[in-house]
Amino acid sequence: MKYSYYPGCAQHGTAVDYRASVEAVFRRLGIELEEIKNWNCCGALHVPEKDVKVALSARTLASAKGLDLATPCNLCYSNLMRANTALEDTALKNMINEKLTNKYDGNTKPKHLLEVIVKDHGLTKLADQVKVPLKIKAVPYYGCLLTRPENKFDSPENPKSLDNLILALGAEPVKYYYKTKCCGGPILLTNEDLALELAKDLLAMAKESGADCMVVTCPMCHLQLDAKQKAVESKYNIKFDMPIIYFTQLIGLAMGLPPEELGMKKHLVPTDGLVAKIGR
Numbered sequence: 001m002k003y004s005y006y007p008g009c010a011q012h013g014t015a016v017d018y019r020a021s022v023e024a025v026f027r028r029l030g031i032e033l034e035e036i037k038n039w040n041c042c043g044a045l046h047v048p049e050k051d052v053k054v055a056l057s058a059r060t061l062a063s064a065k066g067l068d069l070a071t072p073c074n075l076c077y078s079n080l081m082r083a084n085t086a087l088e089d090t091a092l093k094n095m096i097n098e099k100l101t102n103k104y105d106g107n108t109k110p111k112h113l114l115e116v117i118v119k120d121h122g123l124t125k126l127a128d129q130v131k132v133p134l135k136i137k138a139v140p141y142y143g144c145l146l147t148r149p150e151n152k153f154d155s156p157e158n159p160k161s162l163d164n165l166i167l168a169l170g171a172e173p174v175k176y177y178y179k180t181k182c183c184g185g186p187i188l189l190t191n192e193d194l195a196l197e198l199a200k201d202l203l204a205m206a207k208e209s210g211a212d213c214m215v216v217t218c219p220m221c222h223l224q225l226d227a228k229q230k231a232v233e234s235k236y237n238i239k240f241d242m243p244i245i246y247f248t249q250l251i252g253l254a255m256g257l258p259p260e261e262l263g264m265k266k267h268l269v270p271t272d273g274l275v276a277k278i279g280r
Helices: 016-029 050-061 074-086 090-097 113-128 161-168 192-208 219-227 229-236 247-255 272-278
Strands: 002-005 032-035 069-071 110-112 137-140 213-216 244-246
Touching: 016 032, 016 113, 016 244, 016 247, 050 074, 050 090, 069 074, 069 113, 074 110, 074 219, 110 113, 113 161, 113 247, 137 161, 161 247, 192 213, 192 219, 192 229, 213 219, 213 247, 219 229, 219 244, 244 247
Parallel strands: 002 032, 002 069, 069 110, 137 213, 213 244
Antiparallel strands: none
């Protein structure tokens, strides 16, 4: 299996731990990710002009060389999917193509890495590669962008793909009613108080569920729940000590890969207790 690969900005910045786990796990799975050349930001949340944001994603989609385009970031995935929808407008597509060297043709399908593993590779094949069944409880946290209606990947209200992946690895996905609620990351710079309150609600429910960790699919969610967890604890005088790990790190642990190879030493909330409970 081979995909064009759009890493997004975070994989080369704040989410190098995610990048390490993606490379290690996908190499073991035999799934080839060919990073597209000279890629640009998807526009994230800071490009207000719709046409500009669509054009940024159109340029990325046009660089996929006829392959499906895989991405590890919920925000990048959502922007790519929204661009595909917006570019069904022929006038907009023609206007943007006039400015592109590689022309957008609408034939490239964006896929989140979770979709690649769950739907394309398949959970049965993934379970066959489990060497260390994970006897832990884990929160399946999707975030607010991965399953929005435009994305057509999983149910916007009650997604199950991450739950099913956790089960395939021998772990228990806890019942978690906030699985698609915003973590606060998108507003951290403009309204830190509200952002920390949103993160506090997620972490508190995770703690109450008895979970050993939260499993995320997005570098922004990880940054908010891991890097800002101490700030939440300080603001609300509460202790969580809740490890936040990427779904690819969870897969890697079940495959028997070393935590160091998966980038887990780079987390701000220590994962040593989680790794010890797994029996590594």
